[in-house]
Amino acid sequence: xxxxxxxxxxxxxxxxxxxxxxxxxxxxxxxxxxxxxx
Amino acid sequence: xxxxxxxxxxxxxxxxxxxxxxxxxxxxxxxxxxxxxxxxxxxxxxxxxxxxxxxxxxxxxxxxxxxxxxxxxxxxxxxxxxxxxxxxxxxxxxxxxxxxxxxxxxxxxxxxxxxxxxxxxxxxxxxxxxxxxxxxxxxxxxxxxxxxxxxxxxxxxxxxxxxxxxxxxxxxxxxxxxxxxxxxxxxxxxxxxxxxxxxxxxxxxxxxxxxxxxxxxxxxxxxxxxxxxxxxxxxxxxxxxxxxxxxxxxxxxxxxxxxxxxxxxxxxxxxxxxxxxxxxxxxxxxxxxxxxxxxxxxxxxxxxxxxxxxxxxxxxxxxxxxxxxxxxxxxxxxxxxxxxxxxxxxxxxxxxxxxxxxxxxxxxxxxxxxxxxxxxxxxxxxxxxxxxxxxxxxxxxxxxxxxxxxxxxxxxxxxxxxxxxxxxxxxxxxxxxxxxxxxxxxxxxxxxxxxxxxxxxxxxxxxxxxxxxxxxxxxxxxxxxxxxxxxxxxxxxxxxxxxxxxxxxxxxxxxxxxxxxxxxxxxxxxxxxxxxxxxxxxxxxxxxxxxxxxxxxxxxxxxxxxxxxxxxxxxxxxx
Numbered sequence: 344x345x346x347x348x349x350x351x352x353x354x355x356x357x358x359x360x361x362x363x364x365x366x367x368x369x370x371x372x373x374x375x376x377x378x379x380x381x
Numbered sequence: 382x383x384x385x386x387x388x389x390x391x392x393x394x395x396x397x398x399x400x401x402x403x404x405x406x407x408x409x410x411x412x413x414x415x416x417x418x419x420x421x422x423x424x425x426x427x428x429x430x431x432x433x434x435x436x437x438x439x440x441x442x443x444x445x446x447x448x449x450x451x452x453x454x455x456x457x458x459x460x461x462x463x464x465x466x467x468x469x470x471x472x473x474x475x476x477x478x479x480x481x482x483x484x485x486x487x488x489x490x491x492x493x494x495x496x497x498x499x500x501x502x503x504x505x506x507x508x509x510x511x512x513x514x515x516x517x518x519x520x521x522x523x524x525x526x527x528x529x530x531x532x533x534x535x536x537x538x539x540x541x542x543x544x545x546x547x548x549x550x551x552x553x554x555x556x557x558x559x560x561x562x563x564x565x566x567x568x569x570x571x572x573x574x575x576x577x578x579x580x581x582x583x584x585x586x587x588x589x590x591x592x593x594x595x596x597x598x599x600x601x602x603x604x605x606x607x608x609x610x611x612x613x614x615x616x617x618x619x620x621x622x623x624x625x626x627x628x629x630x631x632x633x634x635x636x637x638x639x640x641x642x643x644x645x646x647x648x649x650x651x652x653x654x655x656x657x658x659x660x661x662x663x664x665x666x667x668x669x670x671x672x673x674x675x676x677x678x679x680x681x682x683x684x685x686x687x688x689x690x691x692x693x694x695x696x697x698x699x700x701x702x703x704x705x706x707x708x709x710x711x712x713x714x715x716x717x718x719x720x721x722x723x724x725x726x727x728x729x730x731x732x733x734x735x736x737x738x739x740x741x742x743x744x745x746x747x748x749x750x751x752x753x754x755x756x757x758x759x760x761x762x763x764x765x766x767x768x769x770x771x772x773x774x775x776x777x778x779x780x781x782x783x784x785x786x787x788x789x790x791x792x793x794x795x796x797x798x799x800x801x802x803x804x805x806x807x808x809x810x811x812x813x814x815x816x817x818x819x820x821x822x823x824x825x826x827x828x829x830x831x832x833x834x835x836x837x838x839x840x841x842x843x844x845x846x847x848x849x850x851x852x853x854x855x856x857x858x859x860x861x862x863x864x865x866x867x868x869x870x871x872x873x874x875x876x877x878x879x880x881x882x883x884x885x886x887x888x889x890x891x892x893x894x895x896x897x898x899x900x901x902x903x904x905x906x907x908x909x910x911x912x913x914x915x916x917x918x919x920x921x922x923x924x925x926x927x928x929x930x931x932x933x934x935x936x937x938x939x940x941x942x943x944x945x946x947x948x949x950x951x952x953x954x955x956x
Contacts, residue, residue: 345484346467350460352488357456360886364448367808367894374804374898 382688386722389638390680393726394673397645401669402662404646405653411561412534412554412654414438423560430556441547444897447535448890450551451528455495455886458521462491465517466509474583475510482508489874494518496885497525497767499611499618499737499860500851500877502869506600506621511583518618519607523567526614526647527558529769532889533651534558534658536773539896540797541658543904548896562647563613570609570643578632581605604629612643615767617737617860625727625740626716637719637740641730647768648734655772659797663915668775671923675764679753680729686750687711687721693953714745714864725750732757733764735771737860744847744864748950751846751863752943758857759939760931761816770858773892779914780809780895782926786912786919796914798904805898808891815887817934819880820856824849824938832872838865842949843956846942851877856884 410417431438442450466482469475482490486502493500494517505514531554538548575581586598604620608630611617617624625631625640649669656665688710715724724741731738732754743754757764763774779796784806787794794801827833827848837844843865850863855877862868868877905911913919946956 346463349463349484349488353456353459353463356882357452360452360890361449363887364445364452364890364894367811367891368445370807371804371894371898374802374807375901378802 382684383722386684386688386720386725389722390684390726393638393641393730394677396642397649400642400646401649401653404650405657405665408530408562408647408650408654409657411557412549413658414553414557417561419561419565427556427560430560431553434552436550436552436556438550438553441550443546444535444539444548444893444900447548447551447897448893451532451889451893452886454524454551454555455528458495458524459491462494462517462521463487466490466513469510469513472510472512474512474515479508479510482513485871485874486869489878490518492878492881493855493860494521494616494618495525496858496881497522497529497614497616497735497770498855498858498881498885499616500855500862500868500881501618501622501860502874502877504622505619506586506602511602514607514620515603519610522607522610522614522616522618523559523563524555526610526616526768527555527563529615529767530558530562530647530651531555531769532892533769533773534654536776536892536896537655537658539899540655540776540799541660542900543902545900548893548900563610566613566643566646567606567609570613571605573639574605574608574636577636578629579605579608579636580629601629609643611738612640612736613647613768615644615648615734615736615770617644617731617735617739619738625738626742628718631719631740634719634723637723637727640738640740641727644730644734644736644738645765648765648771651768651772652775655776661797661915664797667915667920667923668772668779670920671927672763672765672771672775674920674924675760675927676729676733679733679757679764680726682753683729683746683750684722684725686747686753687715687725689747691747691950693950693955696953711745711747714742716740728754729757730765731861732859733762733766735762735767735857735859737854739861742864743850743861744843748843748846748943748947751850752939752947754861755846755850755853755939755943756931756935758853758859759817759820759935760927761813762857762859763927767858770888774888777809777812777892777895778923778927778930780805781813781930782919782923783912783914785926786922790912792910792912795905795911798907799899799902800905802898805895808895808898812888812891812895813930815891816856816884819883819887820849820853821935821938823856823876823880824852827852827873827876830872832870833876836867836870836873838867839956841954841956842942842946846946849938849942852880855880858884 466487535548580601621627652665652669656662727740783794847866
């Protein structure tokens, strides 16, 4: 039981970092688009 | 302080300076996929790894795919190491009939070694089996170091390439770093340590009868192979609880001198690798010079502080200088085999480099020395740092420096030919804010909740310093312990694991994002309007940025701990 909880914790943490990476990617895409417009 | 002590420190600096260029050149060739002296020996193994793993070495990844590969690889690493620690009692090579590692400690240890931190809430010789040490701890020391170097090289490619949608291939960089860099140096390092007396055996602990007639077990094991990568990788997790203060990890004054060289070797060489990859070795030397100035200030302060001794003892017993019968200074918590200079050098290298190995107990250092050790970690481990994280941390500060210089003199910020725009600045700040947010935020939590306060073993500002040091060490992926804090509790195991996780991956992701953004840009030719970043003026400016950013972020927190303790010590209060 405790091992399952730890495993879920690890997977959730990595999914959070992946979401963070996607957020960074979106910021870069927006910045690149703004560069083109300006 | 003695002339021999200063000579030891000067010789260390000279050796690192001499090794930086040849090793930097070798690293640049390895990561460019060019032929090296080791290719006839290792080339076929590299190709076999690619074939077995289904990797196409010619295909490259954009920064996002590179980051996702890294995250998947390390998620698997944490799960594998966790499982190994939880099942060690039924696995082979468990001579001491050890039980499985408790869940919270196993998670802390798995995160610790996968993030290249090596914070240890366990005593290796009484907790881990040989299988856990060899197949778990040692393997992750190699892989976490190789991935740190891979991220650094991807970041450098961002500066070096023009109009490129890719930053490299994570799997190829990981393989090359492990195979051509870490394994050969560790083989030589392990043989050297063996020759000096470090054990390498699968035999169980030796049983002896002491002079008093009692039975004593002397722990041993496959130490030399783990010790070499512990030092080289910037990982620092010892086989024994006492780490490099243990005579089986650090048996002679020669090993005590050589171990810091192994710790700094790759971090220093990566500055030259950076210079070569961006087409100007001078850029690399400027970065190494900034690291050198910060290192010199730290080691001189540490040595002077520890050699001056404890003022409360001086007040009680009169001045106690060094003479032929006693070395003087503050020897509490230090190995007399290594003395004050050897301990100060090791402690400075260990905290500056993100390695975290120790040959003396940092809690026993005087308060101002403790402040220096903290400061080394609080500047984001850019004083050489771990292989990879040191150079990318320094490059983040370079981006901040050119941005600030641009604001001051009205020029568009650019660094080694790449224009720094809003997106890169945002990512840089996200990367730089992750470590202080984790370190200071979790320190604040631990200082007010009962499970946090329960671990503190000293009162007053010293007890607070124990907490601050633990979270700073974890978030900066250093892993050295101040000692004194009982961190083997579910609260500390889980919150320190969180600090290590944030300090590693929430820095790596924006670093790779900056790499991706920069690699897509053109390289702007140098002109009369370009800020010269290969000149001493930029060196001093960069120094100022690092000190001011670090100072503004952490000074209040440090003031509450070591600085107050120092002032109280002057008044005779001891903790």
